[in-house]
Amino acid sequence: MTRRILIAGNWKMNLTLADSMALVEGLKKEAASVSQVDIAVCPPSVYLQPVAAALKGTNISVGAQNAYFEGNGAFTGEISMAMLCDIGCKYVILGHSERRNILGESSELVNLKTHAALAVGLTPIVCVGELLKEREANQTENVIRRQFDGSFSGVSAENMKKCVIAYEPVWAIGTGKVATPDQAEEVHQAIRKMIEKNYNKEVAEAVVIQYGGSVNDKNAQEILAKPNVDGALVGGASLKVEPFMGIIKSA
């Protein structure tokens, strides 16, 4: 198995420029000796460029939290995938539940963005996850399948291998209610089966599937120990050096 663990910090709409730069400097020092884990930070778009410049040549990559699918043109307020590449981004988070649920992003839109990201060589981190009421109605797998099929429609096997999937149960995001390692593993396994069904076993084994939702330095080790959990997408605990490094070290 050649999958590498990916720990990515999703800063969401937090931090000032000064906070961001201080966090980056702290992480740079602490993470310099880490070689077995891939690390990324995803700052708000206005801080992407200074953060990417500060992290150039280090082992910490930079990702955006969103971008638009069109190449350029009259799309006020949007940023293109090529612009992200231009300033040194490697990743782009797509279809985060906050974008799906607060801003009404559909899997069809996520699909257009996934294709656009792949076309310029960005690695999409495509988020999927069920609401609490969907889990309680035993709909978890159906919801994830719809999001998976919709978000990756038309993506070739070669490109699918380059994608990262983040399983983020919506009820676990920012709530302190982390999924149990077994709950996470069950869904991660189901996602890997979906990839195998739509593609093949080789592709399924290659795709990095992160868990996200209230991951911190105390619970990360147990979750990351599961065979199908290949990393974490971390919100709250990625805003300070110590907890984020704790998660990286436990990986």
Ligand code: PGA
């Ligand atoms: P959280 O957020 O770690 O604060 O729960 C995770 C995410 O939404 O990516």
